[in-house]
Amino acid sequence: MDTGDPRRSIPGAQAIARAALLLRLVTSAGADGAAIGTLAQRADLTRPTAHRLLSALRREGLVDRDERSGRWTPGPELYLMGTVAAARYDITATARDIVRSLAVRTEESAFLSVRRGDETVCLLREDGSFPIRSFVLSEGVRFPLGVASAGLVILSFLPPHDVDAYLDSHPDLAREWGAAHSEKRLRARLRETQERGYAVNPGLIVEGSWGMGAAVFTREGDPQWALSLTGVEFRFGPDRVADLGRILLAHAHQLTTRIAAQR
Numbered sequence: 001m002d003t004g005d006p007r008r009s010i011p012g013a014q015a016i017a018r019a020a021l022l023l024r025l026v027t028s029a030g031a032d033g034a035a036i037g038t039l040a041q042r043a044d045l046t047r048p049t050a051h052r053l054l055s056a057l058r059r060e061g062l063v064d065r066d067e068r069s070g071r072w073t074p075g076p077e078l079y080l081m082g083t084v085a086a087a088r089y090d091i092t093a094t095a096r097d098i099v100r101s102l103a104v105r106t107e108e109s110a111f112l113s114v115r116r117g118d119e120t121v122c123l124l125r126e127d128g129s130f131p132i133r134s135f136v137l138s139e140g141v142r143f144p145l146g147v148a149s150a151g152l153v154i155l156s157f158l159p160p161h162d163v164d165a166y167l168d169s170h171p172d173l174a175r176e177w178g179a180a181h182s183e184k185r186l187r188a189r190l191r192e193t194q195e196r197g198y199a200v201n202p203g204l205i206v207e208g209s210w211g212m213g214a215a216v217f218t219r220e221g222d223p224q225w226a227l228s229l230t231g232v233e234f235r236f237g238p239d240r241v242a243d244l245g246r247i248l249l250a251h252a253h254q255l256t257t258r259i260a261a262q263r
Contacts, residue, residue: 018043018049019053023062025043091259102251108235110128110227111126111137111230113137122138144177149213149226149230155190157194157215163190196245212245213227
């Protein structure tokens, strides 16, 4: 009987899925890489299994290992693949001046993130002139949808059945990211985001570090990207949040319009 899960019906699919997860974890760790123990834990694998898969990926050039620290980093072949894929999927060149304008206008750190499956991945960071900054988000960092302002605003504008399916398949958000990410509280923030048009994250990941996000849509109306801001709490009073929200929405609309004209 067909279970509907391709990992069970296609020979070798489970190993491929595990290797792909390790690749995502390695790339999200940034330039410093990640230790084998961390990767194994986050992938829910034993250390020997994680090491065996990473070693196979290393032989193909997809990951590398620093011999002094033992940490795993993205490999040269991954870079070459990325440059080819960028021609089709990368919008950073299209968005860079808009992200920079957002940072200049607000004086906060500004970001572009993209939806990849059930996560968001940060593609661009531009720091504003305000000297105190938040470093929760940087290029390559991933968060689940609904966590961080970019993922919250993207989830908010997905069709209701997609939101239901996502929450059903991720029952551990509250355990992994705190009680504020329980389904009940997350749904309340989704409604608030839809009403405002932009998301607000009041220090739910790192205390004192606030974030705001606005969705960027495809020509078909899908929330595929997000522009966001992060900064320290005292910079996000009620009046300024409203001003920042208007600026965010204007920049997100500009990028949505630009993407639609190019594709």
